[in-house]
Amino acid sequence: MSTPPLFFFFFFLISFPLYSLQTALIAPLYKHHTSLLYSISLHLKTPLRPASLYLDLGGAFSWIHCYQNYNSSSYKFVLCNTPLSNSFNQAICGSCVQAPSPICANDTIFSYAYPENPSLRDHFVDYDHPKLTDSENVITDVLALSTTGGSTSAPLRRIPEFPFACVKTNFLREVAKNVIGLAALGRSNLSIPSVISAKFSSPKYFAICLSGARSGPGVAFFGSKGPYRFSPNVDLSKSLTYTPLLFNPVSASIYTYWLPSYEYYVGLSAIRINGKVVPFNTSLLSFEPIHGRGGAKISTSTNYALLRSSIYRAFATVFMKEAVVLNFKLINAVEPFGVCYEAKSVGVTAEGQAKAPVVDLVMEKEKVVWKLGGRNTMVRIKKKGVDAWCLGFINGGEFPRTPIVIGGLQMEDHLLQFDLENFRFGFSSSALKEGTSCSKFDFTSANNTFF
Structure with missing residues (x-):
């Protein structure tokens, strides 16, 4: 087994200040029973607002629809020739064709490379005539997730200057209603798990527990090796292979x-x-x-x-x-x-x-x-x-x-x-055999305290 290039995980440690993370970050995972796809529920922008993003386990770079009604006092463009801009592949340093506006700024990074709809993957590709994505600027904004000690959720933790591609409405085709973007969990240095590990110097682990039940969501854990406890006090990390x-x-x-x-x-x-x-x-x-x-x-x-x-x-x-x-x-x-x-x-x-x-x-x-x-x-x-x-x-x-x-x-x-x-990849035995399920993580203690 070969070791991946350092590109995938560590390039932008230098572009993110380190914060202390004593506990894991978590988020609910929902199954949409029409599209049969999954989304992650988190908070974005300033002031913080709840948002639902498509869950893409193999995605390299998160994106968000920001061409209509995107209001946030903390969003920024990524300037050319900065540490963060240099961590991108195939990014273009450019200026606006028309006058600068809230969705375009001069001397900033445009990314035609990273954002993609996952439905395009696993198709044969004509490399001479690729179907280009329709992305524009790269932006950063606040992303926030709840913290946990492993069994319940707790206050929200802000992640400042989280990078997204700014995309147009056509990217929302085939995703569930109310989903406004994509959460990338792939092994890129720009994915959510890698950004969290870089910002908080936390363990480079994440875990997901998908629920197909209508009674409750599943859960994602970031920055922790475990425990991962579900009602009635079942730690599924103990059954990982x-x-x-x-x-x-x-x-x-x-x-x-x-x-x-x-x-x-x-x-x-x-x-x-x-x-x-x-x-x-x-x-x-x-x-x-x-x-x-x-x-x-x-x-x-x-x-x-x-x-x-x-x-x-x-x-x-x-x-x-x-x-x-x-x-x-x-x-x-x-x-x-x-x-x-x-x-x-x-x-x-x-x-x-x-x-x-x-x-x-x-x-x-x-x-x-x-x-x-x-x-x-x-x-x-x-x-x-x-x-x-x-x-x-x-x-x-x-x-x-x-x-x-x-x-x-x-x-x-x-x-x-x-x-x-x-x-390495760890998988547990069926949670049902352990007397629990992925829908039995306790989110009830979440509150509106931010830090």
């Missing part, structure tokens, strides 16, 4: 393709269903050095796992054989799913989850196994007279850039920790 984070040598972005990817890849070596090995060509998971095809990544940009067609067909075949043993009754599939079963033929747990064949994601040649039960493999569909349980793994096409993408459904109710100091 670790595997190395791998580095795809080529970024999926058309703007920084010469750099290693900002996304998180793991060394998946096999898939088993009820102990039966899914037969597929594992060489597909090796990274192709020119365009970065290959690998298995973890992504919040898709709710369901995406499998290359050849892998999907093998996976579905083994799953269906195991489902026959459980007397699941196959019915016509409901899009976008390829395999569905009559709901009344599928047994359910006390929590209302399917009693389904167990899927093992095997890493490090049998040494590390991420087990997924029915909570993370099947989806209940009730619509237009259909009541079905469908396999939550989707055919991702014949030649996707990434053959295996582990999506949001697979992550829900598992605590996931990203250790950027030791370049």
Whole structure:
């Protein structure tokens, strides 16, 4: 495993003053049940106002819609030839075409490189005719998150001069209503976890616990190795299992393709269903050095796992054989799913989850196994007279850039920790088996004290 360039984490330590951070920073994570995507709830601007940003686990740089009704006394443009401006790749130092205004200033940084809609990733890219983003200036403003000792939320902590790309309305296509931007959590030095670590000299760790429940949000932790406690006093950090984070040598972005990817890849070596090995060509998971095809990544940009067609067909075949043993009754599939079963033929747990064949994601040649039960493999569909349980793994096409993408459904109710100091990925057993869930973090003590 190679060590990533220092570019990814430390370049702008010099541009951020250090503050003391005694506790972790946290934020609620919401699932939008129409788009099936996730957002993070935090505070922005001066005076501080609540904001909802799209959660992009593999994003390099956060962006915000600032062309309409953006009012804040603390926002600034990033001037040319400053330490922060020098940490950007492909940024352009320029001036306004028209007269300077609240959304444009002379001798400041324009970024056409970093902001992107995550839906553009994993598509084949024509590098000679790229579809350019429509970003403008880079700005900084105040971002604030709650603090925690590991089990409850506490006062808000301000993060001054947090960098964003200022984007136009078209960037908000395909994101949930009321979302005004994107929160990047990738391994870039400009992502939220890296900025927090640089500003507060805190451990280079963050963790997410996604909730699919309508009863409550999940939670993100920044700047702490743990504990991560959920009601009734269950510390999910104690059940973490670790595997190395791998580095795809080529970024999926058309703007920084010469750099290693900002996304998180793991060394998946096999898939088993009820102990039966899914037969597929594992060489597909090796990274192709020119365009970065290959690998298995973890992504919040898709709710369901995406499998290359050849892998999907093998996976579905083994799953269906195991489902026959459980007397699941196959019915016509409901899009976008390829395999569905009559709901009344599928047994359910006390929590209302399917009693389904167990899927093992095997890493490090049998040494590390991420087990997924029915909570993370099947989806209940009730619509237009259909009541079905469908396999939550989707055919991702014949030649996707990434053959295996582990999506949001697979992550829900598992605590996931990203250790950027030791370049490893930690995952807990299902929180449901631990007697809790990702929706059971206590946010009730949050208040309006700022510091």
